Amino acid sequence: MMSTAVSGKLCSANGKSIPDGIADTARLIVSGIDRPRIVSNITGCLSQFGANIIESQQFSTEAHGGLFFLRIEFHVSCLRMILPELELALTYHANAYGLSWRLVPVADVKRMAIMVSREEHALNELLMRWRSGDFLADISMVISNHPHHGKAVESLGIPYHYIPVTPDTKSAAEDKQLELLSGNVDFVVLARYMQILSPRFVERFPYRIINIHHGLLPAFAGANPYRAAKERGVKLIGATAHYVTSELDAGPIIEQDVTRVDHRHGVAELRRRGSHLERSVLATAVSWHVQDRVIVHGNSTITFTN
Template identity: 45%
Template sequence: MTSPTATLLLSCPDRRGLVAEIANFIYSHGGNIVHADHHTDFTRKIFLTRLEWQLEGFDLSREQIAPACEQLAGSLQANWQLHFSDTVRRLSIWVSRQDHCLLDLLWRQKAKEFTAEIPLIISNHEDLKEIAIQFGADFHYLPITPDNKAEQEEKQLQLLRDYQIDIVVLAKYMQILRHNFITRFPNIINIHHSFLPAFVGAKPYHQAYKRGVKIIGATAHYVTDELDAGPIIEQDVVRVSHRDEIADLIRKGKDLERIVLARAVRSHLQNRVLVYGDRTVVFG
């Protein structure tokens, strides 16, 4: 789609007539809806929607759309987000020593599989500095110890401000972020190398091998205070057998990690993910 669009993500208590009411808001201002997705969680009695419309012919300016959405959301007791398709988000990728997810995201960004800038890579090791240089991103090495964690996180937050970062992607960054950091910068996606909620924490492939599982997986989720328990964005699995050793599980798992993380990042950048409570709706 060449002409810019606006996307409204909205969740509110369910009741009759919501689809018509929200669609009429766009129609009444001359908007042409190009994508509309809805879901009702009947257990929680919550209605969730994603509406995307063309800005061409819409009689509200960009500056006027947000106040109008605020008024609509207030009448519906709704949580809402507004995004514009021509806004290019800025990503910071955080890594430790493993390069497979980092390289995959950088390649996909260069191939224009998703629209974003990646100006900043942060690591607690120096191993992947050359990859950052190769792809034209600034690399900042901030080693982490129990004694300097709070201090280094303050430096990380300052870098996110300096580079005007919108979203952090933990691409095998083997550190747990503190509550204070997450509170001040909550827009974080992590890749975990298991099919959550199974095998939380360290060495999940070793845990899976010990249990003799027949399927292993990978999970991309938003980061919260509870370890590996944030709202899930994307998951996938692959079969393993009794002949597979831990090294085979790791090799197969790395392929999954690349794919699952890329899907999650793409869905987030395309404004397809709506979080409510500890769950998500990912609109197609």
């Protein structure tokens, strides 16, 4: 459990207060082969415990026999007390239909680490939204291969770790990063961290590393996408938030957005306009991940957005 009680109120690990009602709220994520009566059985199971469904979304890949995905957010009195019995009942119903599922108490606030290089716009957006309570998460630490952001981050009470990276020290730097992260965070956000993570790093956080790419994937992957876009004469530029896999810029896409440009805009202007997209797209993807709204399906995602 990643929340604590302070003066009768729930607080996250960094002391930020958790909204009222969260302590007895949970999310149920279900997936499997689609068949009749899955929803009625799952919701019936919840109703037996007096649960009130706050939000429910589902998706099937085919009309008959496709894959089925379900996200339910519900409130039930004394959630922690009844949790073992509820999980046992859900296991029974899930096994009957061959379903995979996970139950996430909302008060178990996810811990994230932010990794960033020199550019600060994506980092600043995440910090601003965190401070304003736009997403319920703990920022456990910020790791950077540049020292520039330390003062601003530490002024918010967030640990800042400067770990320089060179071609000769990359492996040792990752060792230090993983030592800091292991057991202390649930997911990692690359807020314009301009280093390629090794496969061993990615394997430690499967589908739990979110990257913002300054281009509209799958077009213009790799370095300098704005220059490539200018040379190609595109009329739209974009930003893409995706989960990181061992293949560069090829992981499941979470969110994208675009803005229109034309022949008058140079690379610098494309980069300036694109930075606004990067900020919002990354923050949206982090918010959805924190709320368990993203389900990885092959190399794509099901996003139950609100």
